[in-house]
Amino acid sequence: MKGAARMTEPLDPDPFERARKSFVAGIEAFESGRLAEAEALFLASLEALPGRPSTLVNLAATRLNLGRPAEAVEPLRTALAAQPDDAQGWHHLGVALLELKQHAPALEALDQALARGVQQPVAHYRRGLALVALERPVEAAQAWERALALDDRFVTAWVDLGSLMRDLGRPEQALRCLERALALGADDLLIHFQLAGLKKTEHTPEAPPPAYVEQLFDSYADGFDEHLVQALGYCAPQVLADGLRRLTPARFRHALDLGCGTGLCAPALAPLTERLDGVDLSAGMLEKARALGRYTHLARADVVAHLRQTPHRYDLIVAADVFIYVGALEGALAGIAQTLTPGGVCCFSLESCDESQDYVLRQSLRYAHSGRYVQRLAQANGLHLLALEPHPLRRDAREAVQGLYAWMRKPAAGDGQNVPG
């Protein structure tokens, strides 16, 4: 038996030799994917020979692969203090800090790695990720162009550069990048969705791929409230709540917040309702909403699927800044009509488009809807339109995005003709 054999083996009296043996075995374990064993071996090696930089760097790399970036930082900092020219050590530190969302020090570490000769395209790519997070998109684009100059088959870099070019208002370059990504086998659905936003000729998809929405909002969840409310002047929750006070008795028993996100609607709705539930696709956003402690029940689901299957009935349903990510609204309005109690109210915000079409997909990859479409859907689902009003939604590239706000009521038994239409 292996264990018994080890017990009888005399301990190597030479600490350097012990450290070397553990180190070599650690490298072998790491390379064969036995990461927990590799970590233990590197730790044993460090016990015999504390502070050896190459062992510390390998220990950190193992912890990064184990998904524990926080525990990689300290060994890397110690190794780099002793051996500041270790380019790969700086690269690992950049990766760890990037994963920890410490973007400014991550950028510094990646710059050090590149200055010391790291050649991997992925180092430039990661530098771009840090720069995007630091809101330096032009430099991020340059970093991704560098990554692609080193490896023009780097699919993720083409996809991200395409999205960034779209954000930077450079549709021609965005198209070129996304088409290249598609040719290299990038996720078809996702790329076609982006191309549809860029090409006027492309068929407008009825909905975005759910993975797109999920990824987008999982990545936005940190700092979402601050960015939206303070930087972009987002006001939909308040406009919707003010309308409820103006147009309805504004006393509700049980409300549902569709696409509740981080819960920005909760403070505006809390004074109007006894109970508030929420539903959202993004686990990251829901985690923030849960931490608020204002929702009775939160579900992770697509809004239309949730409306179809929820056993609850609500006298208020709200969707603030959500339908811009839903697209065609037939399913959502039918679900709302089914889920509202008689006499119940729903309200939502949209981005508005001209009246010649039902909805369009904008270059921003958000949908915009026409008032005519909203009126038609209300009527088709037996909902009385209480009000349909234009009002700004938020700013985008410093311009106010024009919003369209709707409040509707499901007739109660005996409403007859007295309900405003």
Ligand SMILES: C[S@@+](CC[C@H](N)C(=O)[O-])C[C@H]1O[C@@H](n2cnc3c(N)ncnc32)[C@H](O)[C@@H]1O
């Ligand atoms: C711009 S945020 C708005 C969040 C919140 N309503 C507010 O006013 O701050 C849009 C939210 O809708 C969610 N969302 C988009 N499409 C969805 C869908 N089909 N089903 C469920 N949630 C969706 C996103 O995950 C995101 O949290």
